[in-house]
Amino acid sequence: MAELHRQSAVDIANAVRAGRVQAVEICASALAHIERIGSPDSGFIKIFRERALLRAEAVDKIVQAGLDPGRLAGVPFGVADHFDVALQPTTAGSRLSAEGPFAHRDAKAIMLLEAAGAVLVGRQNMDEFTYGFVTVNAHYGTTPNPHDKDRLAGGACGGSAVAVANETVPISLASDINGSIRIPAALCGVIGLAPTYGDFPNEGTQSLVESLDVVGPVARQIDDVVLVRDVLRDGAPERSAVPRGPLRFGRLKGWFDQNVEDPMRAAMKPVWEEFGRVSLDLKHVDLARAAASLIIAAEGANLHRASLVHDPGIYGATTRDRLLAGLLMPADDYLQAIRFQTWIRTRAQQLFEHCDVFITPAAPGFAPLIEDPFIEFDGVRTPARSHLGIYTQPISLMGLPSIVLPLAHSGPLPLGVQLIAAPGGEQTLFEAASLLFKNGIASVPGVPESQ
Amino acid sequence: MGVLSRGERSRPTVKTGKARLQEAGLDVNDELLEGIIRNLVVLQVHAATLDQFDAKSHHWMMEGRYG
Missing domain, CATH: 3.90.1300.10 (Amidase signature (AS) domain)
Incomplete structure (x- = not known):
């Protein structure tokens, strides 16, 4: 047992x-x-x-x-x-x-x-x-x-x-x-x-x-x-109900089709065949990711300012360098990012007039090697530390809930698919996730026996 | 007077980075500056990407991009 x-x-x-x-x-x-x-x-x-x-x-x-x-x-x-x-x-x-x-x-x-x-x-x-x-x-x-x-x-x-x-x-x-x-x-x-x-x-x-x-x-x-x-x-009322009738799925293209590695592209094929008939070439995702990066750098640096002044050596080098760079950001850049965030959040809600759930890859491909922690981004070798979230970052900035599920036919290592709903649409996400598990598109892999 | 776009701003160097950190109240050793500058350049690139958004009018400068 x-x-x-x-x-x-x-x-x-x-x-x-x-x-x-x-x-x-x-x-x-x-x-x-x-x-x-x-x-x-x-x-x-x-x-x-x-x-x-x-x-x-x-x-x-x-x-x-x-x-x-x-x-x-x-x-x-x-x-x-x-x-x-x-x-x-x-x-x-x-x-x-x-x-x-x-x-x-x-x-x-x-x-x-x-x-x-x-x-x-x-x-x-x-x-x-x-x-x-x-x-x-x-x-x-x-x-x-x-x-x-x-x-x-x-x-x-x-x-x-x-x-x-x-x-x-x-x-x-x-x-x-x-x-x-x-x-x-x-x-x-x-x-x-x-x-x-x-x-x-x-x-x-x-x-x-x-x-x-x-x-x-x-x-x-x-x-x-x-x-x-x-x-x-804790008993809080739901902000939105699950849509009546079959869920309407859509595929986000554009940014979410770029930098996808071959194993992920192959693993997503059955997803697109089943759920990708409606697709949307979402614009301005590059701006959403940029805004997210700026907001995090500015707010994180501000939060840690006193500690950085007192003892920068207590931070790991990578974290310290990122936070100190954030301290030098012009306020104008941060405010621009915030204004963009406000704008895109309003626009993002309009996405759901024709679809209930959008689907994207969760990450570009398999987990990178610890000894070689890089991924290809727009043809450039880029640190995984800052770039693995290229498909999740913009969704967070847009204020949309999302859930990641493991793909059933991923090959030797896990790969994940991201489902995205309108704000308050968690129950819709759960219904969509259950459908993917039921259809055999999603499945949780076991780990090697030694674990 | 000319105002540069975010994408046209000069890139920080070790020298200017050190001066800006001192202006912000931080005296950082030279050996730490390289990593900080590298990250600051990344943030500048992100800021330049947001140049496409006109904050004043919330109007897109590249009309027609939204499908």
């Missing part, structure tokens, strides 16, 4: 609520698996063993008392390293706060999951302050791709995707400014949701760019994503 913690969140919770298995068993099994793989390869860089086992014991006691511990009863989960955990320093992939200050309380998203019976087991590796697409961290090491240890996991929240792909936990929470959930989900073969801005609470996360950052789940099952979203929204 498969180890208990490898099951879906829905199955674990059902088993715990029914008293068929104890939350403590699940928790111990997950912790053993994480320790067996080790850090940073497991995706985890901090384990809260005592807290997790105490929490699991409490869940079991609730069941033993004949009460319901909640819809996520006994489900182990991890969070990216920039989520506050009570009595711990929030390191956010950095050394800056390694000695404190200590968080007074858990991040709101952790509170909500644990109130539904879930069990936090640890925090996961990421690019320093989520600034990058690679999870190559100067302080906590590189978390490799579980499908090929010589390759990048993607980032910024790569540890969260790796932990789920490794089956150490069924769900992780991370955040996404520009693709930090979706890129590692695509490269590691799991599901990643970047919801509409504000859909989930982000209180208690140390965000680099609060104006764009969204908290979201990573999982192996679409039902788990739906369940986690439901718990995190």
